[in-house]
Amino acid sequence: MSNGDTSIPKNIDVNVPSVARMYDYYLGGKDNYPADRVACEHLLERVPSTKVLAVNNRRFLRRVVHHLASEYGIRQFIDHGSGLPTQDNVHQVAQLVDPGARVVYIDNDPIVLAHGKAILEENDRTAVIQADMRDTEGILAHPEVVRLIDFDEPVAALFVSVLHCIPDEDDPAGLVRRVAERLAPGSFLVVCQLVSEDAATRDFVTDYMAKSTGNQWGRVRQQADVHGFLEGLDVLDPGLVEVSTWRPDSDLAPKQETEEWIEFGGVGRKW
Numbered sequence: 001m002s003n004g005d006t007s008i009p010k011n012i013d014v015n016v017p018s019v020a021r022m023y024d025y026y027l028g029g030k031d032n033y034p035a036d037r038v039a040c041e042h043l044l045e046r047v048p049s050t051k052v053l054a055v056n057n058r059r060f061l062r063r064v065v066h067h068l069a070s071e072y073g074i075r076q077f078i079d080h081g082s083g084l085p086t087q088d089n090v091h092q093v094a095q096l097v098d099p100g101a102r103v104v105y106i107d108n109d110p111i112v113l114a115h116g117k118a119i120l121e122e123n124d125r126t127a128v129i130q131a132d133m134r135d136t137e138g139i140l141a142h143p144e145v146v147r148l149i150d151f152d153e154p155v156a157a158l159f160v161s162v163l164h165c166i167p168d169e170d171d172p173a174g175l176v177r178r179v180a181e182r183l184a185p186g187s188f189l190v191v192c193q194l195v196s197e198d199a200a201t202r203d204f205v206t207d208y209m210a211k212s213t214g215n216q217w218g219r220v221r222q223q224a225d226v227h228g229f230l231e232g233l234d235v236l237d238p239g240l241v242e243v244s245t246w247r248p249d250s251d252l253a254p255k256q257e258t259e260e261w262i263e264f265g266g267v268g269r270k271w
Contacts, residue, residue, distance in 0.1 A: 014033040014035060014036075015033075015035045016035060016212075016213065016214050017035045017036045017038075017039040017212045017213050018036060018109055018111070018213065018216070019083075019109075019165055019209070019213060019216060019217070020081075020083040020084050020107060020109045020111070020112050021033065021036040021084065021109075021111065022036050022039055022040050022043075023054055023083050023084070023161070024036075024083065024084040024086065025037055025040045026040060026050065026051045026054035026055070027054055027055065027058060027086050029084060029086055031084045031111065031115055039212045039213075042208070043205070043208065043209075046201075046204055046205075046208075047201060047204075047205060047260050047261055048258075048260075049256070049258040049260055049261070050261075052256065052258075053194075053256060053261070053262065053263055054161075056243060056244040056255075056256055056263065057160065057161050057192065057243055057263045058086070058088070059244070060160070060192065060243035060244065060246055060263065060265075061090070061158070061160050062088045062093050063246065063247055063248075063249065064158075064160075064190050064246070064267060065077065065090050065093040065094055065156070065158075066093050066094075066096075066097065067247060067267075068156045068188055068190075068267075069093070069094045069097035069098065069101060070097045072154075072188070073154075074094075074101075074154055074155070074156045074188065075094070075098055075100060075101045075102065075153075076101070076102050076103075076148070076149050076150065076153065076154070076155040076156065077090050077091075077094055077101070077102070077103045077104070077155070077156045077157075077158060078103075078104050078106065078139075078145070078149065078155060078156070078157045078158065078179075079103065079104070079105045079106065079158045079160070080106050080133040080157065080158060080159050080162055080179075081106065081107055081108075081133050081159065081160075081161075081162030081165065082105035082106060082107050082112065082116075082128070082158075083107060083109075083112060084109075084111070084112055084115055084116075085115055085116055085119045085120075090103050090105070090158065091103040091120070091123065091125070091126040095125070099125075100125065101125065102125045102126070102148040102149065103125070103126045103127075103148075104126075104127050104128075104129065104144060104145050104148055104149060105126070105127070105128040105129070106128075106129055106131050106133055106139060107128070107130065107131075107133075108130060108131065108132050108133070109130075110130060112128065112130070113128055113129070113130040116128030125148065126148075127144035127145075127147070127148055129142050129144050129145070133159075133162065133166075133175070134166065134170055134175055136175065136178045136179055136182070140182060151182060151183065151184060152184055153184055154183070154184050154185070154186035154187045154188070155183050155184065155187045155188075156187065156188040156189075156190060157176075157179045157180070157183060157187070157188070157189050157190070158190045159175075159176060159189070159190065159191045159192075159193075159229075160190060160191075160192055160265075161192055161193065161194070161263055162193070163175075163176075163191060163192075163193040163218070163226075163229065164193040164194045164217070164218050164219065164220055164221065165216065165217055165218050166218040167217075167218040167219070168218065168219065170218075172193075172218065172229065173228045173229050173231070176189055176191060176229050176230070177231075177232075180232075180233065180268075180270055183270055184270075185270055185271055186269070186270070186271075187269070187270045188267055188268065188269050188270070189229075189230060189233060189267070189268045189269075189270070190265070190266075190267050190268075191226065191229045191230060191265045191266070191268075192226075192243050192263045192264060192265025192266070193221060193226055193229075193263070193264065193265060194220045194221070194261055194262070194263060194264075195220060195221050195222055195223050195225070195226060195261065195262060195263075195264040196220050196222070196260065196261035196262070197222060197223065198260065198261075201220070201260055201261055202219070202220040202221075202222070202261075205220045205261065206218075206219040206220050220261060223240070223264050226240060226264050226265060227240060229265075230266065230268035233268030233269060233270055234268060234269045234270075234271060235266055235267070235268050235269075236266065236267045236268070236269060238266075239266055240264060240265060240266040241264070241265075241266060242256050242262045242263065242264055243256075243262075243263040243264065243265055244256045246265075246266060246267075
């Protein structure tokens with residue numbers, strides 16, 4: 001696939017760090033700017049496990065998509081807050097299982113839209129749309145979603161490492177419930193978010209990210225908060241866990257070695 005034209009949209013201030021571009025930097029990507037890199041390095045000074053955490057989270061996403069496609073027959077995926085394209089994207093993992101699998105990526109960052117469209121221009125079973133993931137009705141009515149997703153059949157809705165971007169007043173658990181209500185029985189909801197049981201870490205990262213990103217941030221939460229995200233769903237084994245321990249590929253698979261903060265989540269099934 002061609003990279004195409006990925007010039008910076010005119011309305012983007014690359015001097016303000018973006019969560020998507022910071023994540024790209026931690027994963028070794030090239031679609032980030034000096035402000036993103038400076039923010040990432042400052043964050044690493046306080047929470048040095050952040051880069052490893054990002055890598056393990058990406059591995060979790062790959063495993064989840066592969067499991068849902070290969071073991072549960074899921075052929076439709078909606079990836080909320082997808083971030084910038086990198087290696088082993090959702091459509092690549094799912095379409096290795098079945099080339100007919102369909103994927104919609106959603107992100108509010110215009111740079112994600114520009115890069116995503118360039119990479120996906122030759123794949124008519126995959127689309128990227130720019131939208132606020134809190135706008136459930138608008139997303140589900142979007143022409144590309146209508147084109148690709150059959151809501152009479154099971155869907156996997158992914159909220160991987162994005163719910164910490166949603167403030168409490170916008171009710172992240174309610175967002176997951178709204179999406180679940182619109183999905184057919186047999187669908188799956190995948191959630192994980194940054195958590196810490198240390199109040200100082202929670203407060204520092206929440207404050208730092210809010211200031212750095214122009215308040216495009218919610219908060220670092222605690223594990224107990226995340227349990228409410230999948231309330232009413234049948235949570236798959238091994239339950240809600242630190243994500244490097246969710247159905248690892250082998251006993252040698254990398255584990256999160258530090259506990260200052262972690263990605264915590266799992267997969268729920270709607271019946």
